[in-house]
Amino acid sequence: MSHDNMTIHLRVWRQSGPNAKGNFEQYTLDTVNPHMSFLEMLDVLNERLTKEGQVPVEFDHDCREGICGSCGVVINGTAHGPQQRTASCQLHMRHYKDGDAITIEPWRAKAFPIVRDLVVDRTAFDRIQEAGGYVSVKTGSAPDAHAVPIGKEVADEAFDYAACIGCGACVAACPNASASLFTAAKISQLALLPQGQPERKRRVVAMVDQMKVEGFGDCSNHGECEAVCPKGISIAGIAKMRREYFKAILTGK
Amino acid sequence: MSQVSESKILKFYRSQTGRKFITGVTGIGLMGFLVVHLAGNLGFFIGGDAVNAYTAKLHSLGPLVLIVEIGLIAIVLFHAILGISIAQEKKRARPEGYALHVSGGAPSRMSPASKSMIWTGIVLLLFIVLHVWQFRFGPHYDTMLPGGVEPVRDMYKVVVDVFADPVWVAIYMGVMVLLGFHLRHGFWSAFQSIGAMSSRLSNTMYAAALVFAVLIALGFFVLPLYLHMVH
Numbered sequence: 089m090s091h092d093n094m095t096i097h098l099r100v101w102r103q104s105g106p107n108a109k110g111n112f113e114q115y116t117l118d119t120v121n122p123h124m125s126f127l128e129m130l131d132v133l134n135e136r137l138t139k140e141g142q143v144p145v146e147f148d149h150d151c152r153e154g155i156c157g158s159c160g161v162v163i164n165g166t167a168h169g170p171q172q173r174t175a176s177c178q179l180h181m182r183h184y185k186d187g188d189a190i191t192i193e194p195w196r197a198k199a200f201p202i203v204r205d206l207v208v209d210r211t212a213f214d215r216i217q218e219a220g221g222y223v224s225v226k227t228g229s230a231p232d233a234h235a236v237p238i239g240k241e242v243a244d245e246a247f248d249y250a251a252c253i254g255c256g257a258c259v260a261a262c263p264n265a266s267a268s269l270f271t272a273a274k275i276s277q278l279a280l281l282p283q284g285q286p287e288r289k290r291r292v293v294a295m296v297d298q299m300k301v302e303g304f305g306d307c308s309n310h311g312e313c314e315a316v317c318p319k320g321i322s323i324a325g326i327a328k329m330r331r332e333y334f335k336a337i338l339t340g341k
Numbered sequence: 342m343s344q345v346s347e348s349k350i351l352k353f354y355r356s357q358t359g360r361k362f363i364t365g366v367t368g369i370g371l372m373g374f375l376v377v378h379l380a381g382n383l384g385f386f387i388g389g390d391a392v393n394a395y396t397a398k399l400h401s402l403g404p405l406v407l408i409v410e411i412g413l414i415a416i417v418l419f420h421a422i423l424g425i426s427i428a429q430e431k432k433r434a435r436p437e438g439y440a441l442h443v444s445g446g447a448p449s450r451m452s453p454a455s456k457s458m459i460w461t462g463i464v465l466l467l468f469i470v471l472h473v474w475q476f477r478f479g480p481h482y483d484t485m486l487p488g489g490v491e492p493v494r495d496m497y498k499v500v501v502d503v504f505a506d507p508v509w510v511a512i513y514m515g516v517m518v519l520l521g522f523h524l525r526h527g528f529w530s531a532f533q534s535i536g537a538m539s540s541r542l543s544n545t546m547y548a549a550a551l552v553f554a555v556l557i558a559l560g561f562f563v564l565p566l567y568l569h570m571v572h
């Protein structure tokens with residue numbers, strides 16, 4: 089096992105505020121350990137910047153274990169970097185070699201305005217979710233797990249869609265900045281389950297309409313979203329969303 | 342009875358899923374037309390009488406031809422308007438681009454074909470106008486079919502005359518390559534757009550798209566060259 093430190097040349101997008109003009113800054117780190125995660129490498133950079141009296145690079149993170157969805161950045165042109173089914177926080181520096189150059193950019197979409205440096209405002213996703221991505225139920229005590237029987241295949245499929253962590257990589261990677269994969273995952277998950285049925289038609293129409301209101305682009309079926317999704321959510325969900333929408337309009341909501 | 346009101350149709354037309362649905366349906370319609378058109382072209386490999394008999398037969402259908410023609414124009418217009426609008430929306434949705442944009446790899450379907458749909462589409466639009474003007478509204482020569490009583494339009498001669506010029510042969514062949522690209526992504530994409538796709542079908546349909554694109558494009562590609570060489 090190699091413990092040798094690597095030298096990594098970073099090119100990081102710096103932008104001091106939402107309306108400020110941003111630019112790339114170059115930094116060279118010569119103490120990058122291959123066992124570090126990508127975010128730990130940024131921590132090392134920030135520690136140095138802080139010591140030097142400079143402003144550290146702002147980046148979003150919380151769980152650092154691939155479940156909260158806050159850490160996404162575009163790494164050398166690919167959302168969440170080169171390793172599939174891996175959020176930026178779970179990417180490790182062992183995938184790079186001594187002397188590598190890495191360009192880090194924020195998600196870019198009109199609907200995801202830059203807050204600062206690599207941090208973008210993803211509340212557009214929250215508003216899509218609020219438009220219908222829920223089930224209205226009386227909240228009493230939790231029902232027994234077997235109170236509503238659901239077939240194994242259906243439960244599995246719904247779970248695959250439920251795995252979406254709302255990180256926004258689908259939007260970031262989409263040449264059209266479309267939010268279709270995120271929205272489709274939420275719609276498909278609930279459309280598959282019995283709890284989702286009462287609001288099924290109203291939900292798909294409201295959520296699809298909200299994507300447009302937020303300023304996301306149309307989907308051209310490039311499928312780039314599925315490739316970068318840390319949970320590997322399938323674009324079959326987007327086909328399902330379109331079926332659901334068509335049925336909802338046809339049969340009235 | 343379901344009530345699909347006018348406002349609902351408009352809502353569907355304006356929604357992001359509805360727009361794709363219509364792009365897909367019109368795309369499938371145009372692909373269907375291409376298959377029929379290619380089958381009709383086979384006459385050119387038999388000879389002038391076969392072609393002229395076929396076009397005479399078509400035009401004997403009278404108003405039906407006109408209805409189909411108007412329908413095709415409407416389909417092309419809807420398809421083109423939505424396609425162009427989708428491409429414009431895409432620019433608006435990401436005003437500032439990336440310094441680097443690198444594909445995440447399979448299962449992505451992003452390809453030179455998928456990225457150039459708007460450009461291959463615009464060339465196809467210009468080509469369709471040119472093509473209809475050159476042939477449908479081209480010169481009119483009379484000819485007699487064997488055993489015929491009334492003269493019919495000599496469509497064969499119109500086509501052969503155009504392809505006597507190597508420049509036209511080259512233009513047509515070039516556009517057919519672009520058509521192949523449009524169909525390589527379009528065939529698969531259309532079924533995804535109308536929701537007729539599942540994880541299981543996806544790979545098969547994507548492979549079928551390649552076969553369809555090559556066969557259709559090649560079918561149209563060889564004819565101008567063939568006519569140029571035999572005459």
Ligand code: HEM
Pocket residue numbers: 307308309361362364365366368369371372375417420421422423424425427428458459461462463465466467523524526527528530531532534535
């Ligand atoms: C023979 C003529 C044509 C055929 C067979 C054809 C076929 C198709 C098909 C099957 C699709 C996939 C639909 C989808 O993604 O849902 C497509 C997409 C597209 N077509 Fe065409 N098309 C033709 C002409 C045109 C023309 C004249 C334009 C004019 C601009 C055009 C522009 C586009 C665009 C931009 C897309 C991609 C839409 C998107 O990004 O979502 N096409 N076409």
Ligand code: FES
Pocket residue numbers: 148149150151152153154155156157158159160175176177178
């Ligand atoms: S920090 Fe939570 S997913 Fe990366």
